[in-house]
Amino acid sequence: MLDVSQVSHSYAAGGRLWRKPAIPVLQDISFTLEPGMCLGLLGVSGTGKSTLGKIILGLQRPTAGRVSFAGQDWYARDRRARHHMRREVQAVFQDCYSAVNPLMSAGQIIGEPLRNYERLSALEQKRRVAELLEQVGLQASDADKRPAAFSGGQLQRINIARAIALRPKLIVLDEAISSLDMVNQTQILTLLSQLRADYGMSYLFITHHIQAALTISDRMLVMDKGQIVCTADSAAALMSSPHPAVQQLIAARLPEHPSQRLDWSSET
CATH class of the missing domain: 3.40.50.300 (P-loop containing nucleotide triphosphate hydrolases)
Known part of the structure; x- marks a missing residue:
């Protein structure tokens, strides 16, 4: 499903007036x-x-190499593709606090990918968010709470619920x-x-x-x-x-x- 082939990457060094040799970070990863x-x-x-x-x-974008998902090259596709x-393809990152908007409720955070990709009514989305909260060990009533009301472990569960909302591969x-x-x-x-x-x-x-x-x-x-x-x-x-x-x-x-x-x- 995921094919990483000969991926290398370097970061440019130096400023506007001079350039240093690029700093290699990845070398021929497959x-x-x-x-x-x-x-x-x-x-x-x-x-x-x-x-x-x-x-x-x-x-x-890597300096060299190819990343293919389900047979399609990530970086050869246009923006719509x-x-x-x-x-x-979804992600869960280390810092569970910076990964969310502190002004949004848990329900809004989890529902964000649903709003971006699904055409659900408000009632359908509320029901789906409630199901996701329960799947990650939280309660449906937690949907109205903001990030500050959760512990780190609970907030990471919310990030996981958001990541699985679209049933990614x-x-x-x-x-x-x-x-x-x-x-x-x-x-x-x-x-x-x-x-x-x-x-x-x-x-x-x-x-x-x-x-x-x-x-x-x-x-x-x-x-x-x-x-x-x-x-x-x-x-x-x-x-x-x-x-x-x-x-x-x-x-x-x-x-x-x-x-x-x-x-x-x-x-x-």
Whole structure:
């Protein structure tokens, strides 16, 4: 469904009066994502994961290479065609607060893609928003509340409800659980797994949390310095990789049992 072929990207450097060599961010990235699959894209900060996510979402034209969705090149389509394709590709970002308009109600936020792509009556849209709220573990009455009334975990559920409103084929989750505490992370991962089972959607799960990727992903790619350095189809294959970038992610993993964690209170 998603085909990323030899994608490279660089950012221009320098000012108006002088130019420096372009800074490479991505180098020859290629992979595919099949329908119904969750592909984990791992790496520490600065490896180019979010830039690649923007390119896949059609928000950043790559310097080189091709991104195809359902057989269509994102960047070879005209504006109208890209608008139609964007219905099938949605996103959930890390900062659940900046991703919403604080002056809009939850119902208005979730209903925004419905207004853009569907021709629903006010009653039909209200009913659909109520269903979406309940699907992500909130209540229909929450539709009238504004973002300030929700916790971070609840607000991320609203962002997820907005992302699934059109029943897209692919959702790009860019560090979607990173700003949440561990309880909310677990709850959101469980919710995402259930929604994928219900709707058959595909996920591109961008994260630096190796445990989260292992929990939800069918296949995992590890990026380092703008390149894919490891591909793993199982937890065992990933954990046994000798590549330093993988070992760095493993070393940063928080042990599951509290007794195995560093006792910071003992530090002086």
